[in-house]
Amino acid sequence: MSAILVTGGCGFIGSNFVRRQLADYPDQRVVNLDKLTYAGNPENLADLDDDPRYVFRRGDICNREFVDAALAEHAPDALINFAAESHVDRSILDSTPFVQTNVVGTQTLLDACRAAGIERYVQVSTDEVYGSLGRDGRFTEDTPLAPNSPYSASKAAGDLLVRAYCHTFGFPGIVTRCSNNYGPYQFPEKLLPLFIANALVDRELPVYGTGENVRDWIHVDDHCRGIDAALRNGRAGEVYNFGGDAELTNLELTRALLAVLGKPESLIRFVADRPGHDLRYAIDFSKAERELNWRPQVDFREGLRQTVEWYRAHADWVEKVRSGEYRQYYERQYGSRLATA
Numbered sequence: 001m002s003a004i005l006v007t008g009g010c011g012f013i014g015s016n017f018v019r020r021q022l023a024d025y026p027d028q029r030v031v032n033l034d035k036l037t038y039a040g041n042p043e044n045l046a047d048l049d050d051d052p053r054y055v056f057r058r059g060d061i062c063n064r065e066f067v068d069a070a071l072a073e074h075a076p077d078a079l080i081n082f083a084a085e086s087h088v089d090r091s092i093l094d095s096t097p098f099v100q101t102n103v104v105g106t107q108t109l110l111d112a113c114r115a116a117g118i119e120r121y122v123q124v125s126t127d128e129v130y131g132s133l134g135r136d137g138r139f140t141e142d143t144p145l146a147p148n149s150p151y152s153a154s155k156a157a158g159d160l161l162v163r164a165y166c167h168t169f170g171f172p173g174i175v176t177r178c179s180n181n182y183g184p185y186q187f188p189e190k191l192l193p194l195f196i197a198n199a200l201v202d203r204e205l206p207v208y209g210t211g212e213n214v215r216d217w218i219h220v221d222d223h224c225r226g227i228d229a230a231l232r233n234g235r236a237g238e239v240y241n242f243g244g245d246a247e248l249t250n251l252e253l254t255r256a257l258l259a260v261l262g263k264p265e266s267l268i269r270f271v272a273d274r275p276g277h278d279l280r281y282a283i284d285f286s287k288a289e290r291e292l293n294w295r296p297q298v299d300f301r302e303g304l305r306q307t308v309e310w311y312r313a314h315a316d317w318v319e320k321v322r323s324g325e326y327r328q329y330y331e332r333q334y335g336s337r338l339a340t341a
């Protein structure tokens with residue numbers, strides 16, 4: 001491919017993906033469209049400022065003129081849609097921006113890509129669209145969609161639009177669904193970066209409910225390799241699951257993290273549970289193994305250690321992204337919970 005267009009490339013996974021693409025494909029240009037919400041930080045890609053193969057345009061994926069202009073100017077071979085409102089707790093506080101970006105934004109991109117005759121479209125989605133598992137079983141690509149939060153419902157709606165465009169128009173779309181990512185540049189509102197940042201300054205770690213909820217952790221590099229494999233080798237109209245094969249309860253994860261940091265378990269604070277909290281996610285990624293020759297490579301304990309080191313070395317990054325907006329959110333989300341827990 002000579003050029004790809006990425007949306008949401010200033011966020012956590014998008015910025016890791018953009019950097020990897022430029023490293024792995026020296027002859028390929030990468031165009032990044034990002035609105036720069038609270039979660040979008042151009043500093044995540046500041047090292048690429050002088051790279052002539054990288055172009056950044058600030059704008060909203062819901063703005064058809066903006067998307068059309070970028071497609072016309074750069075004529076990319078493919079578009080990979082990372083842009084989203086991505087945090088479950090925020091979607092419980094207010095679902096409006098989730099429906100706007102994750103549903104209307106996806107529809108806008110699909111229409112613009114159809115009109116431009118794009119050759120490949122990848123929708124970066126989540127295992128949360130499948131809902132919640134009991135103690136056994138894993139999500140496959142055939143598991144019925146049963147989203148439980150406003151976030152996952154908006155992502156499922158985006159996925160279904162891609163499916164409908166493939167079915168109705170022969171659109172060359174692919175959906176990828178991944179489990180919980182961790183690694184560098186993740187906004188410190190999600191469990192791992194929040195707990196690392198808090199523990200480093202001996203602040204409490206607010207574990208929701210009993211801490212028995214299970215998530216499957218995957219290093220962001222493994223997820224980016226999977227998206228790349230789907231982009232280049234996936235079949236149009238298909239869905240591919242990616243997972244890390246590293247299931248842990250939140251309490252197990254928190255304890256492992258405190259051990260790596262050398263901090264006491266007395267920092268753990270059980271707080272009121274997330275409303276509608278999904279019990280367990282686990283991924284069957286055998287289709288990606290079979291069709292894309294993909295499987296996760298990063299060992300979880302080693303990935304966790306490296307991630308902790310990254311946050312330790314980038315305390316200034318954490319400080320900067322914890323801006324005024326984040327402080328207000330933290331107070332709204334945790335203020336009364338920590339006071340009453």
Ligand code: NAD
Nearest residue numbers: 008010011012013035036037039040060061083084086181
């Ligand atoms: P993030 O919140 O870190 O980044 C989202 C990016 O999208 C930000 O740069 C933001 O500025 C941009 N954005 C938001 N609304 C926009 C709009 N209307 N127009 C243009 N840009 C906009 O998210 P992330 O964790 O990097 O997740 C990226 C994608 O991967 C999302 O679609 C998410 O649903 C999906 N995903 C995330 C995970 C995870 O564990 N983080 C797992 C599976 C799937």
Ligand code: DAU
Nearest residue numbers: 086087088126128178179180189190191206207208213250
């Ligand atoms: O599974 C993929 C999804 O993983 C992505 O689609 C989402 O974008 C991403 O945010 C993530 O969703 P989760 O809700 O699983 O991630 P989060 O980091 O918010 O929470 C992980 C678990 O930790 C979950 O069971 C809730 C719990 N938790 C979270 C926070 C922020 C706590 O116990 N305390 C907290 O303060």
